[in-house]
Amino acid sequence: MYNNSRGRPGVVLAAVAVAQFAVALDLSVVNVALPAMREALGFAPLDLSWVVHVYALTLGGFLLLGGRACDLFGRRRLFMLGLMVFGLCSLAGGLAQAPWHLIAARAGQGVGAAAATPATLALLTTTFAEGPQRVRALGVWSGVNAAGGALGVLAGGLLTEYAGWRWVMLINLPIVAAALTLTLAGVPADARSARREKLDVLGAVLATGGVGLLVFGVVRSDTYGWGWTTWAMLVVAGMLLTGFVLVESKTSVPLLRLGLLRSRWVAGANVLVFFSTAGQFAAFYFVSLYMQQVLGMGAAATGAAFLPFSASLVLGTLVATRVTSARTPRTALVPGALLAAAGLVWFSFISSDGGFVTDVLGPCLVTGIGVGLVIAPIVAAATTGVALHEAGMASGLVNSSRQLGGCIGLAALATVAAHHAGRTTNPAELNGGYAMGLAIAAALFVIAAVVAVVVLPRRRAEAAAPQSAAPAESRLEGTPS
Template sequence: MNLAMRRSPWATLTVLALAQFIVVLDVTIVNVALPHIQSGLGFTTDGLQWVISAYILLFGGFLLLGGRVADLLGSRRVFITGLALFGVSSLAGGLATSPVQLIAARAVQGFGGALLSPAALGILTITFEHGRRRNIAMGVWGGLAGLGGTAGVVLGGVLVDSLSWRWVFIVNVPIVIALVIATPVFVRPIAPHQGNRSFDLLGAVLGTGGLLAVVYGVVRAEPVGWSSAEVIGFLATGVVMLAAFLAVEARTTAPLVPLRLLRARALSTAGGALALNGAAFLSMFFLTAIFLQQVRGDSALRTGVEFLPMGGAAILGAVMATPLVTRLGTRPVMMVGAVLNVAGLLLLARVDAHGSYPTGLMPGLIIFGAGLSAIAVPAQIAAVVDVSHQEAGAASGVVQAFQQVGGALGLAIVSTLSTSRTTSAIASGASQSDGLTDGFHRGLLVAAVYAVVTIAVTFLSPRLAPSPEQIAEAAAVAA
């Protein structure tokens, strides 16, 4: 096979899409393993959410820096570096012997994902010319990424039940090795960008560090109290770092977050809706995975299978949302999605330890899954459809970062309030099962509040009615 055939666009797409598949897979595959990780490494209840949040925060916090680094150093080089970091940290996570080691490994995993994901997207947009071929490639890219989220819950269950929780991390290693070997063969080198060569590393560190400090302060509020010096200190430090981040972004010549984009009503409201949507999703997923196994006694595999209707509803919702956006505009579709989220979460909040899955859990999961996509698809389109082509990539990166960071912050709040309710119920004489159920219900009600706020944010958004051609272009950038 000659070099030209090996480096065909479709061979390149295969390598890139598989890499994005494992990045998304790692968001969901870990959830079904959480109870086993907790018992295996001795995580506290409030500390367990860091297994998810460390990955999401570092991924979202450094996503924009990753895209900038890829432009300046070369997309293929940064893609391979991100893959290597992802693989090594996956192995470290699988071999971890303490909570601190696992959280550190998950943080490095998130950073690796933040390098490889925008680099892969950059390679894809250069490899496929603008038009039909690029739209097909973006469809494959987005489809495999979505499949990674759905497949993760089942694959995680299989690995936990047949091997151990460690394999939800180790499974990445052979895939990463194969991709690192395949990339120089199937992906052509891409020359670095020759323009402004500043990185804005300070902005990335301040933004991510500030968010980590805020999340840590929220998590520590449950065991030590909101008025403790530790909590106040971390929250204050986080606020100061985030204020410094905004000051740096306003003055640097190549900001990670172009603040002028946030002044656009369509992008700012879309980013807010996606942040709240991510918060509701991660919170529901985290709480329900624990509830199903620790309260209802389900195996990890059964838990994964029970999440499948939600994944199917999300895929169907995404398929239906695009033509509805063309006919009705972005705001009505987002509004319907937010209402569906509220309804789904309220249904789930009524489930107890002994209720029927088909009549209890499944309806709530299906309604919530459809609502997720009905918000995400029009919000992603609205965020980029009215910005210039030169800034479309930056706009897409901003809203993706909003979604990831919003999810981590939302999960921290829900986890803290849920744990507080469980602890209080058990201290008052409730059984372990009843206490966990009370915490589960409170957490879902807080997630429902996120969905209610999404309705308010959506109401403030402009009613955009993009053409099919604009939707195709916006979807390609957002993917």
């Protein structure tokens, strides 16, 4: 069943999937193009990494704000606004003539993505009723999200090698145009609210500042290390986030209603997505470096080598969607996390004199299926029992957990691997560092499995989230604006 007042469900799903593919693609598509960008624009060595980091910084920092804003001001409106900002900044990045032009464009892309991403999940949640239809829709969203990130490396390599680095930015323009066209064709206008609630400005400042500073402190550690400056940033971030929790506990219109976290589905899914994404991002990073710096594979070949992972991930997503439709997200999450952990343990036996077929292909297939079994049900779990008027809030929360898990996990495990390998370019020593990082990534998936067993309910009947006093449909019915 779906909500007939929400437009054409198939078109809504297509628009959301296309948009989320672009957002996920940009998390990895520029990585392979970094050397070409440095040569063309004259980046200083320490500045080049900010082409990647500033996107993660603005995306992570503004997700909670974007999620709540789409509840207050309209999901379709925020979705289209985010896409337009994302597209215009992609164009600006493709036309960049100086380092700061490209960094500013990437920051703008992150802001646009932070508006569009929570709106994608909120649109699905309010279009498809809770149950099998919503599970299938969220499975498509999760599969596209993962495939976009995985295919970004391949697309970045091919575009950089055969079309030029600017096309890793310009490729977003036709994707955004397609998403906007689908939105105009099938996503209904936002309902006019009977009363306008004010945005929690203080909460927004504290949340954006706290999460942004947390991401900034973590991602800069790969260049500047874990000295006192980095730790000072993390302490200040903790203080800001503590202040955010205090403000949210007292305000009548919170950016994040803390009562939402009393739901075992919502709380458990957010903890689970943090650990699983930390393991996933780190594994993706180490395997990519292993193929390039140990096996000596080129950028395009490395990107192509991720195709089996993408295919197995899609297979895992399809299986998880079918299982979750019939039962509960927990049913797929536990075996999926354990299977991903097993694949990463297998990965940790990589050798410096190995090869793609002997050291990468097998564990890649196992890990991909496991990750697919995990990522599809997580979003369904994180939105189970959530009132429709808080769909954006829940969406912003789970996406923030995903982004924080990826940033913190990658930075922490990259530091451990680098410390183990030392300052060297010797393939054997690099191999040891990557193997340790992959083993720790496996442990993170085991923790995710434990969270799923201990925290998530066994039955959907236990999923009802505590509701706020505001009427659930107060923002969903009325005359379209």
